[in-house]
Amino acid sequence: MSQNIVEIKDVTFTRGERVIYKNMSFNVPKGKITAIMGPSGIGKTTMLRLIGGQLKPDAGDILFDQQSIPKMSRKILYQVRKKMSMLFQSGALFTDMSVFDNVAFPIREHTSLNEELIRIIVLLKLELVGLRGAKNLMPSELSGGMARRAALARSIALDPDLIMYDEPFAGQDPISMGVLVKLIKSLNNVLNISSLIVTHDVTEVMSIADHVVILADKCVIGEGSPQEILKHESPLVQQFLQGLSDGPVPFHFEAQDYTKDLLSEQSEGEYQ
Amino acid sequence: MVSRKIEILVGFFVSLGVLALVMLALNVANTSIGSNGETYTLKAKFENIGSLKVRSPIKVGGVVIGRVTNISLDKSDYLPVVAMEISKDYSNFSETTAVNILTSGILGEQYLGLNPGVLIGESDADDELNDLFGQEKLKILADGDFITDTKSALVLEELIGQFLFNQGGE
């Protein structure tokens, strides 16, 4: 049995004319917290959708538990998806159901347990994220951090093997960020699952990750434990980790020569 | 997951829809003579059918017994032939039956008026009577038969023309 739950092998993916990934490879080890980091707009969320089978790579292979995701039939893919779950950036709670029904939803859909048992499971999961008291609230009544925690309870409802977090810390205040960091860490240990976090919040994720993958320029530029990454010699990695405004990733968007641009008489467009 | 209130309101909505259908079917539409009753077809040739149309009613003494189903032109003599669909309940018209094109009111729609003529009873008594008078047995009109005694539609222009002609003759 392999040590990796997900293996990305030489994946190339293009959207329209734009190349997002070129021959990208990395692994997500089993039972650990893996963080994918990189500047925004690099296609980190796309990577999660590729693993979830919502998108298909142009070339290369993606293995989940040694099974190739892109080659799966729709039916098998739906079976495999029951073993993974994804926490979306917005939480993606169903707005027409209460928190309780949201968490109960995957259980009701995929099992034929009776309501009494479902109630117990849902309350257990809500207790794990500390929202048992909010079970009767509607998603619109929750704060952003609470919505994300409720969504987290929903994504662990079926005890998956892998949870993928899409920007879990984006737009959170320091307290709820701390809560989420602690939750991700403890869920990973308590439930013995693998976690894959896509983020650009360096400090938070470095504190809990066991394995870090840094993406830039359509491929992996650095991979290893947080300690190895911090000592990485690549200037690009260092720029990203330290948050320098200029470096290998330029501050300026590609443009023609500054003086030439200012002096040119050509009008840029009628805004009046 | 669906509350009782929603279930009740949906039930109300569906029954309202069904109620509307029932009301339309019973109160608004004519369901007494339709496809459900069995029918047979008679034909008649007219000089002129005026503005008679497909689906015009066929009446006996004002009671609707059927509808016009087809109007065509006989290619041999260029006279219009009207096909009439008549309910099987009234299937004993004799060959002496006459058919007129009538108008309800002055400007109303035109309809076919059937005049049953000599009635044919079902008992044998009539046969005996007929034998007594040495009369030929009257035939009952069957599906596809022609009614020969027809009177065409009154065409207003022709009437006026005749009137003027008569005036001129005096």
Place this chain on the structure above:
Amino acid sequence: MIAVWQRLGKSTLERFSSIGRATSLLLGSLFSMPNIKKGTPLLIKQLYYVGFLSLTIVIVSGLFIGMVLALQGYTVLQGYGAEGSLGPLVALSLLRELGPVVTGLLFAGRAGSALTAEIGLMKATEQLSSLEMMAVDPLKRIIAPRFWAGMISMPLLALIFSAVGILGAHLVGVNWLGVDTGSFWSIMQAEVSFEKDILNGIIKTVVFAFLITWIALYRGYDCIPTSEGISNATTKTVVQSSLAVLGFDFVLTAIMFSS
């Protein structure tokens, strides 16, 4: 010149791929195995949103349109001394044309736009993706119940519209303008045939329901998940389904009522 051709070709290709996506949406939701136990509550919920909540607008418009028809028809028919024909005039206009068409337009505005906006918003808030990741087919869970709710609700709404319209015409014609109630109903009954008028009207509404619901669901499912994209999709739903209703109404009328 080549640029014009290129644009023409591009828009044609886009049109075809859009039709293709719409068809696959339809097939995916229609031919998915329905699960009676889980599907029925979903359908009932959608019947409530799509059907019951459209009831008010349909009843009120039906009533007023019937009343206006009676007023207008009466003035014209009175000139010929044919007030008795008010019944069939109103009934035939409602059953054959106004019932299906006006209900269709109202349904597109009331229910169609709501469907598009709801599904568009679900897409924008990643609820559809999240369903997919939970191994629940959104076509089955979200699209199919809404489609069937539309197909069931709209003919019922059109029947209610026509019935209420005739009652409204009765109110104005008989109670206010003094048309004889006996001749109102009896001439109507003599003129209206169940299979020719009522059944054809129902067939029309079923076709319209199919068009409106399909367009609304496709527009929502295919929209660009931004606030601008959703507003565009909603507008497109109302415009396209209204035009589709009017266009198909002509075609269906030509097939049904021209002898």
